[in-house]
Amino acid sequence: MSRRRHVLYVDGGGDETPPTHLETADFEVHTTATVAGALDRLATASVDCVVASPPLADGDGLDLLGRVRATHPRLPVVFHPADGSEALASEAIGAGATDYVPRSGENGDRLVEAVTNAIAAEPTRPAERVVHLVRTIQSALVRARTAGEIDDVVCEAIVDTEPYAFAWIGEYDETDGQVTPRASAGFEAGYLETIDVAADGSRVSRGPTGRSIDSHAVEVVQDIPDAPAYEPWRAEALERSYRSSAAIPLVHDDTLYGVLNVYADRTGVFDAPERELLADLGQTIGHAHHRVRIQELYESQYRQLFEEAPVMVALTRDTDDGPVIEDCNRQFAAKLGASREDLRERPLTDVYTEEAARELLDGDGYRRALAGEFVTTERALRTLEGDRLETLLQATPRRNAAGDIVGTNALYVDLTERKRARKVLDQVEAMEASIDGIGILDEDGEFVYANQAHADIYGYDDPDAFVGNTWRMLYGDDERARFESEVVPAIERGEEWRGEARGRCADGSAFPQDLSLTPISDGGYICVVRDITERKQYERRLEGQRDNLEILNQVVRHDIRNDLQVVVGYATILREFVDGEGRDYVERVVSSGRDAVETTKTAGEVAKVMLSATAETKPVGLRHAVTNRIDEVDAAYTDAILTTEGTIPDVSVPADDMLGSVFKNLLTNAVVHNDGPVREVTVSAAVADDTVAVRIADNGPGIPDDRKDAIFEDGEKGLDSEGTGLGLYLVETLVDRYGGDVRIEDNEPEGSVFVVELPVVDRSDER
Missing domain, CATH: 1.20.5 (Single alpha-helices involved in coiled-coils or other helix-helix interfaces)
Structure with a gap:
């Protein structure tokens, strides 16, 4: 060992004389008789192992063990009771004792061995321990995506390594020289709230943190209880059993990204090899912060480009139900007439036309985009107002942080205006050949283009005569006033206008015209004019x-x-x-x-009928129209038998006061063209769905198939008839006007059936 190990011997017998075996084993032994004395010693001095020899004056050995574990969770504690038992041994080991050696004359060597082994349980090669720590942190840093994640994984990894008890990372503010904690892990108990750390030349800047900021090097305190420069923080550190500390600058390319502070619960931990490895670790962490900062800069720039892009951009997410819009830029939302909040989490098909949606899903367009096989193509979108938006789409796979494909980046270029302009250009190409006068006017009503036909219609030789002049040159005072009050407001609202007007020629003469005005996107409009003098x-x-x-x-x-x-x-x-x-x-x-x-x-x-300009209809009762005409024909032809099969439905059909003429002509035709010995005519009617069919059957000679359609034509006479054929022509004309149909079928066993089908008017429509 590089120094003598400190053993605290807590003996309840009051002897306070350490066992001879411990002193001869080259341990520096300190003694006390109480739990309170042991805790005071632990708070003010470095201790490598505690030997508890209960009973104690102010508690038992288990109480001491619990108090030590609360403040020094990794400090070895060897139980050395005066009266041992298997029950006590089991309870002590279960409570966290490192070893159990009963006190007796022959166990002195065993106690020395237990203490030695307990102290040696910490890694005997600090370099290997720190190398393992560095590798653990490096592996975690690869997955870290933010500065906060880096700080958290570093602090957590450090306190999981013996003999480190606490770690924190501080942010240095160059403007005031203060160091502010931004992440921590381990046993802290409010330590960071009780201390001040700075690098401003003051008294609190002479600690390892302040020196590390100035030097950009690892600065350590190997013995907190005795280091003079540690005076401002000593009491708080010793209360939490911090015995040594190191400050590691997090530097990359001379840029300081913070200071990592590490505390150990014993002295002399940070030797030269460990400091060198911790310096490398600081550079690794600094590089990770640099990478994240650059990434955040790129992401910020990308986000700005995404937000401010002049094209439409949407980020989609693949789901089992199809792609949804995860996010979009302002241009995308504005073009669709919605807010970004309205569009987020909506199915992408909600903003596609039906045809484009089929291409997206049934046409496998989205799958090809996910696979990176999508080619630029046109897609028609649909605004929330229902308007069509023509776009050019490019889609690429979108990946998450783990590299998995989760959706697509979709970029849309609005082609609506371009297509509209192309359409106008295409129209211009055909304008010169048009027989209609065509002009393009700007938002102020001035001509920017006119074709030759436009000049011809108004009696000018050159269409350039219009360019730079307003439409007012082509109309008299009355028409100009009408246009100002009726037409111009409609055009300004973006509406088309079509109607008739009276134009004024170059020679001052007036002529009638059909006029069409169509707004275009730049505020102007296209004018199409046709001389309708001949038509009038x-x-x-x-x-x-x-x-x-x-x-x-x-x-x-x-x-x-x-x-x-x-x-x-x-x-x-x-x-x-x-x-x-x-x-x-x-x-x-x-x-x-x-x-x-x-x-x-x-x-x-x-x-x-021919003189009627319009075919206005109204609901007319069918039963009255049919039965009255049956009575009239029956009275006129007393030798014929007219009968009704069933009841004529009491329904209304769209017709006018000439509806009765349809049935009178058919009934008369059935009687007059009947050569049977007894002329019989049967009338029936039935309603099916929304129509009513009236059938007029006779027992006459019948009508050949090749004449069943022609018989209703104007002037077509019946079989062997000297009539004019006007009656049946009138029937078809009226039935067609009423929106119905008339046809001829064969009657069984002989004769013909005239069938008239008419739509039924809903009773509610009659009100």
Whole structure:
């Protein structure tokens, strides 16, 4: 050994004379008779082993053992009772005694051997012990990711190594010279709260910590009880059984990252080899702090780039249910119209269009990104407002601190504006060939482009005549006022505007135009104009023709029909005055006259439909429309049998006041074109889902398949018919207007069935 070992002998017999065997074994023996005396000695002097020889004056040996273990958990304690027993031996060893040697004349050598072995139980080669410590710390430092983790693993590893009892790391502040603890481990009992440490030239800077900061070297105190420079901290250190200490600077490239302070519960621990190894350890810890600081700098720079990046960045995490957004930058959130908090932990598919989501999952795009096989591609995202966002995506695997792939780094470049610009450019390429006038105006309403057609429409030779001028040059005062009040506000709100206007040509003449204004992203808009002078002239001709047709319709429906009814009336009277063959001629006049009257009625109805500008419908009761027409036709054709199968459903259908004409024409057609010996017509109706089907069946000759579709065409006559075909044409026109369908089926065993299907109006819609 490099020094004599100190043994504290606690003897309750009051002799205070140490056993001869201990002194002859070259131990420096100190004696006391009480537990209190033993604790005082331990608090003020260095002790390598305690020998307890109960009973004691103020307690038993077990009490002393417990008190020693509370303050000196690693100090060897050998039990040396006056009266030993197996029970006491078991209890003492169970309470933490290092060894048990009963006091008797023949056990002196055994006591020396027990004390020697107890003291020797600490590592006999400090260099190997510290090398093991350094390796343990180095292994832990590899996994440390923060400065706090480094400090914690260092302090914990040190206090787990004999004979170190306490360790702490201090932060040196160059501005005021103070050292502030930032991590600690081991038996401390408020030590750091009771001391002041500095490196400012004051009295509290002459300890090992202050000297280490100044020298950037390991500074030690081998004997705290006797070291004069340790006076400011001695009492607090001895109270906690600190007997020696070392301050190790944590330095890398002349940068001090803190000071590590290590305390041992015995003196003389920090010899030259140990100090050299601790110096290397300090450099290792300093390098680890340097690495973490650089990493934190890189991470800070990366985080700043991540936050401020002009492109959209999202960090995703792989889960069993698909990728989720773990974090995103401000640009990503802003483009999607959401906050970052709203987007975190949401499935990535929430911000993808349906097509892009299929590519992500079903198309294995995410798996390829996790494997590092993803190639740059376009992806369409969806904002929280539902708008489409075109992007260019690059995705790479994202790893955690352990190196495991946990998700992806996804970078999106917004292509929406670029695609919109490309679309505009594509449009420009076609503009010169367009027959429409096309102009692009800026946010102030000034032309920045116009095609040749635009110039031609307004009577200018060169489209450059518009560039730099506003749209106001192309309109009169009234139109400018209307545009300022109606059109410009809509454009400023980002809305499209379409409508008609009156433009003003270069020569001052006005012309009607169709005008389309579409906003673009820079605040301007695209103007498309078409001269509709010819269309307006055509519309006026149509209006004139419609007026003429209306006049003709009135002539047919009123004048001609009234004259025909007069003819039929007089012919009916002539029946009473004509006999023989002449009566047949009169009957033919009456029949033809009646047919002509019906034809004028049908023609009037067809004209009414054709002259209607809009097809406005309303809920109309089906039962009333069908049954009334059955009664009318039944009264007109007394030789025919019209029957109803079941009840006509009391439902409403979308129609107008001409709905009855549909069924009257079909019923009349079924009777007139029936050559059976007894003309029979059966009407039935049924509701299925949201439609009602009315079936009008006859026992006539039937209709060939190749004519079932053509029979409804304008002017198509029935089989062997001398009629006009207007009735069935009117039927199909009206049914189509009502949103329904009409078709012909075969009746069994003979005849035809006309089926009319119409949508049923919900009763709630009638209110």
